[in-house]
Amino acid sequence: MIDTRTFYEAVDIQQRFIRQLAEIDKEKIGELINLLTGFFLEDRGQIKFIYGIAEGRSALALYDFLQQSSRYENIMPLTLDDPIRRYIDPEKRNLIIAATGSGETKSVIRYLEDAFRLSVPVVLITSKVGSKAYEMVTGYDNGYVLVIPTLAEVDRRNLTTLGSEFELKLIVMLNSMIPELYHTGQAETGRYFAQIDHFALNASLLKNIDAGHLADWIDKLINRRGDYIVDGVGRSGFVAKAFGMRLTHLGRNVFMRDGPTTPAFFRGDAYIPLSGSGNTREIVEGVVKAKLRGADVFPILVNIDSRLSSLMDSWGYAKNIMYIPVSLEDIGYYWEREMSKIVATKSVQSRPSISEINTYVFTNAAIALSMDVLGVTEQYLRRIHV
Secondary structure (H helix, E strand, C coil), X not given: CCCCHHHHHHHHHHHHHHHHHHHCCHHHHXXXXXXXXXXXXXXXXXXXXXXXXXXXXXXXXHHHHHHHHHXXXXXXXXXXXXXXXXCCCCCCEEEEEEEECCCCCHHHHHHHHHHHHCCCCEXXXXXXXXXXXXXHHHCCCCEXXXXXXXXXXXXXXXXXXXXXXXXXXHXXXXXXXXXXXXXXXXXXXXXXXXXXXXXXXXXXXXXXXXXXHHHHHHHHHHCCCCCEEEEECCHHHHHHHHHHHHHHHCCCCEXXXXXXXXXXXXXXXXXXXXXXXXXEHHHHHHHHHHHHCCCEECCEECCCCCXXXXXXXXXXXXXXXXXXXXXXXCHHHHCCCCECCCCCCHHHHHXXXXXXXXXXXXXXXXXXXXXXXXXXXXXXXXXXXX
């Protein structure tokens, strides 16, 4: 049987990453919360635009936060990947949030130069003091920089490969600010630190995943020759894409199910849908199509009592499901019975990203374990990393 200790070690180190966010200077956190709250709450009748600028998994972590900013009816979150509208209109009220762990991401730097020429306010989140992006935004009159420090004395960097530390901290930090941003009173930091503790608690629950089930799940998922198709709707889709990126770095042939070049399912393919509720219409339809065409399905879910769980059980494939544990106070968020890309209740659209962050930690740890199983190093992954 596969030795799963690497998985649990990876969960431990990621839990340390989350807890380290509570060590960021309270005044710096308060400054950023006040900056964002001011942008959200001032002139509530005016439409305002928030642009996310980042690359790769950092972009996906940032987009999770942008999606939640749409709670305000006057806030329009946008990305440069948006095919409908991505151009900055200088005549509108704009804010750019840029994220780059290294501070040297070339595309981010070029977009920052464009933003400066348009005199758009910029918030930069990075982990590298003195980097190119850090120096640029620090010297910009309308710029603000928040540094997420890197955890020192991590002996086994293979547990969090290719920038996973910054990406995880980015999504957790921004999500931990949300309770403050949507509070109508004076912005403080108490809710931020409470939310950090809550995310760290949820991450610790991943250590309760049965080692035997985990070993069997990883063995069936990794040791195959077919294509990998990842899938998810909304914020789950961001996590699915991030997982797909790492599977690509492992040398797998990976597609996003709704991608323009994604082929049809074939026997031997692995379909990996992510859904907290297990009831999202597009995911259930995807599972049925994959099964009919002979692909193996490996759902990652939170809700045990779901349509997808019932389907997998009826086919005799219940062991292919990986359930992501969340705390009892959060499980109720994932009982929604009817959802799709166009139909979802307000509670679904505005709920915190508990399952997404725990799934993010799980997939990072699963990649670390897969590296052990395949006998590869971070250098092996880096050869494919853009």
